[in-house]
Amino acid sequence: MEYVFKEMIKRRIQPNLTTFNIFINGLCKAGKLNKAEDVIEDIKAWGFSPNIVTYNTLIDGHCKKGSAGKMYRADAIYKEMLANKICPNEITFNTLIDGFCKDENVLAAKKAFEEMQRQGIKPNLVTYNSLINGLSNNGKLDEAIDLWDKMVDSGLKPNIVTYNALINGFCKKKMMKEARKLFDDIDKQDLVPNAITFNTLIDAYCKDGMMEEGFALRNSMLYEGIFPNVSTYNCLIACLCRNQKVRAAKELLVEMENYGLKANTVTYNILIDGWCKVNDSSKAEKLLGEMPNVGVKPNHVTYNTLMDGYCMEGNLKAALKVRTRMEKEGKRANVVTYNVLIKGFCKQGKLEDANRLLNEMLEKGLNPNRTTYDIVRLEMLEKGFIPDIEGHLYNISSMS
DNA sequence: TAATTCTCAC
Known part of the structure; x- marks a missing residue:
């Protein structure tokens, strides 16, 4: 990408704002978020101003590639956009809603959904799909169904993505009868299931001990011309x-x-x-x-x-x-590497080694996750210690 | 000519 850009300059072809936005999108997809934000300065240096696409791209980049606290930064870019008098559009809100949902913050997603309507922007199909998917994935199936009805009331027709999201919600709750009913409804609505629809169901049947049903669905895929x-x-x-x-x-x-x-x-x-x-x-x-x-x-x-x-x-x-x-x-080594090894050493009763790994992990600036805490807490309980407040890590070796 | 939604593995 950088090569092509340099080549463009060399041949005296003027980049325009679209050129820069494509550049930002590429950097975001590659996870180079800081570099992507730096391009804003280049845009200004070339006499342009960042537009709605620039901001939407950056917000989505943070939502999808950011690490801890990423939604805080996504929100900061949203505020910066407002400060620069650029009005958000439906894509801005759709991106934020999806980002919050993936961050397991359904509350913030619902607030963004309200805010967009307050600003006079009508939720579209993608808006509903993002939120229905978020609710489904966070176990709030009843709310997902309510939203489905609201969507239909507002004149929008669910598409295959909507179906996939809700089917997945039922599957995650092992409500296979309900999932199957939705699946059978797809044909009646003149929609066509895709590979994701089938994969969702196949995986769920398999996990629910119905391997035969999973393989049968694979066969019907071939029959319906939707290739596995x-x-x-x-x-x-x-x-x-x-x-x-x-x-x-x-x-x-x-x-x-x-x-x-x-x-x-x-x-x-x-x-x-x-x-x-x-x-x-x-x-x-x-x-x-x-x-x-x-x-x-x-x-x-x-x-x-x-x-x-x-x-x-x-x-x-x-x-x-x-x-x-x-x-x-x-x-x-990442957090999971350490979790795996710490658990392994704990299981062998080698608490000093486990503790050494735990400290090494912290020294490297790796953030312990829920699994890390679970491992340590379990080890404490087994040793007859009562774990203290959640969120506090103990020296494992102090137990020996 | 640029930006948004759905499945699977530690």
């Missing part, structure tokens, strides 16, 4: 793995490749986890070794999964070796 994609196979492979059928899962990987679908990192992560869960982490490590041969790149999840496998087998040495292997590949 890598995610479909990942759901089914995960299903087999959960039922300890790792060999059958590996066969399914071969089948998907015969259909011309390439396994991705998730596929391998599922299979690696599958071998780990049947206490065969060395087979899992063999799979890790196969990944480069088929052009699939391991990620943090890959290594963390394998480490967890070795830890659960009590093979801490092997787990630490995986960490070294990961770091050789240029991947730094």
